[in-house]
Amino acid sequence: ARRAFVERNPESRAGFESACQAMPGGNTRTVLFHEPFPLRIARGEGCRIWDADGHEYIDFLGEFTAGLFGHSHPDITAAVKAAIDNGISLSGHNTLEARFAGAVCARFPSLELVRFTNSGTEANLLAIATAKVATGRSKVLVFDGAYHGSLLSFAGGGLPINVPHAWVVGTYNDVAGTEALFDAHGPELAAVLVEPMLGAGGCVPGEPAFLEMLRARTCSSGALLIFDEVMTSRLAPGGRQGELGIRPDLTTLGKYIAGGMSFGAFGGRRELMSLYDPRQRGALPHAGTFNNNVLTMSAGLAALRVLTPEVTRALNLRGDALRLRLDALCKAARANMLFTGIGSMLTVHFTDRPVRSGADVAAGDAALKELFFFEMLAHGIYFARRGMMALSLPIGDLECDRLASAVESFLTRHRALLQ
Numbered sequence: 395a396r397r398a399f400v401e402r403n404p405e406s407r408a409g410f411e412s413a414c415q416a417m418p419g420g421n422t423r424t425v426l427f428h429e430p431f432p433l434r435i436a437r438g439e440g441c442r443i444w445d446a447d448g449h450e451y452i453d454f455l456g457e458f459t460a461g462l463f464g465h466s467h468p469d470i471t472a473a474v475k476a477a478i479d480n481g482i483s484l485s486g487h488n489t490l491e492a493r494f495a496g497a498v499c500a501r502f503p504s505l506e507l508v509r510f511t512n513s514g515t516e517a518n519l520l521a522i523a524t525a526k527v528a529t530g531r532s533k534v535l536v537f538d539g540a541y542h543g544s545l546l547s548f549a550g551g552g553l554p555i556n557v558p559h560a561w562v563v564g565t566y567n568d569v570a571g572t573e574a575l576f577d578a579h580g581p582e583l584a585a586v587l588v589e590p591m592l593g594a595g596g597c598v599p600g601e602p603a604f605l606e607m608l609r610a611r612t613c614s615s616g617a618l619l620i621f622d623e624v625m626t627s628r629l630a631p632g633g634r635q636g637e638l639g640i641r642p643d644l645t646t647l648g649k650y651i652a653g654g655m656s657f658g659a660f661g662g663r664r665e666l667m668s669l670y671d672p673r674q675r676g677a678l679p680h681a682g683t684f685n686n687n688v689l690t691m692s693a694g695l696a697a698l699r700v701l702t703p704e705v706t707r708a709l710n711l712r713g714d715a716l717r718l719r720l721d722a723l724c725k726a727a728r729a730n731m732l733f734t735g736i737g738s739m740l741t742v743h744f745t746d747r748p749v750r751s752g753a754d755v756a757a758g759d760a761a762l763k764e765l766f767f768f769e770m771l772a773h774g775i776y777f778a779r780r781g782m783m784a785l786s787l788p789i790g791d792l793e794c795d796r797l798a799s800a801v802e803s804f805l806t807r808h809r810a811l812l813q
């Protein structure tokens with residue numbers, strides 16, 4: 395499958411080799427790399443993309459959830475164009491910023507006040523900093539398999555270049571083990587930072603009992619609960635927190651919220667966010683030249699107008715139906731293959747065991763995952779090399795049918811390998 399990929403994609407290969415002269419690995423986003431070289435994407439429209447060799451794909455990656463609206467959504471394109479015509483770097487407070495902040499707070503009730511950043515990574519760095527200042531404590535509990543951004547990645551325990559906070563790394567969905575960590579570290583914990591579903595880490599839903607325990611134990615130990623909803627806020631009109639009825643102290647956002655423009659945000663309880671109010675003595679600094687850039691603010695306002703509660707629910711119902719359908723095909727074939735996720739986010743795993751933690755994700759069969767990836771590309775289905783898919787609004791029945799029949803033919807063709 396890999397050899398066929400190389401033969402089919404000479405332009406992507408040549409482009410990759412030439413890009414390697416200026417960038418390590420030929421790109422500026424490590425997550426996009428895979429052997430032997432990634433496809434060079436030339437353009438997109440709706441839920442389709444075309445690569446440098448002219449092949450058309452259905453875009454089931456959806457920019458790791460940031461592409462929720464599909465490519466060139468007319469309302470978002472119009473909003474960006476309208477902003478451009480009024481000057482793009484205004485050197486001051488602006489109206490779009492205030493309106494967009496109001497819309498974000500209205501959508502997620504636990505955000506009494508919000509601040510914008512340029513990425514989800516920055517949002518998480520600032521949320522952690524807020525917790526450390528507010529509590530006067532230093533330790534932060536995170537979970538194996540979680541991804542909170544560049545410099546904040548905990549798959550396999552952590553990376554040598556992670557920000558040097560005093561991390562305590564627990565096991566996702568392990569109630570008893572995590573309670574033991576609260577017993578050991580509780581009085582020193584500034585915060586628990588958790589994705590309500592591991593996103594990039596394999597679409598592993600946080601079980602309600604686990605997340606409720608985190609809320610209860612952070613309350614009793616005086617630590618802040620930070621929900622990283624950079625990805626999961628798309629799963630319900632008020633984010634996964636709204637769906638679960640859990641109110642975190644701080645929340646971080648990113649990805650799709652600004653319609654695909656670069657974006658991040660952190661927000662939450664008024665007295666915590668007021669630490670950033672420059673009218674207060676000793677206020678915390680939070681700058682960032684592009685935090686209120688009008689292209690992002692304008693696109694974000696349009697994006698949240700498009701994404702009504704009804705539209706959000708419909709997108710996630712479509713995702714649930716697709717995941718259950720694909721998973722049923724795997725079960726019917728008695729294959730060591732399954733799909734996890736919630737709503738519009740799903741990930742394929744090559745295992746027959748339940749997937750509840752980062753270690754469960756890592757235990758899947760890597761060779762089968764690679765085979766699946768290259769075969770799906772040959773079927774015109776584009777998604778993340780790690781197996782993740784995220785639906786966008788233009789994806790309809792036709793696209794879901796195409797994916798299901800590609801999965802079906804994979805299951806038939808490799809029946810023996812998948813037992």
Ligand code: PMP
Nearest residue numbers: 513514515541542543624625648
């Ligand atoms: N948190 C989560 C849950 C993410 O998935 C990501 C990005 N994949 C981030 C934070 C970081 O966001 P960004 O890439 O915008 O820095």
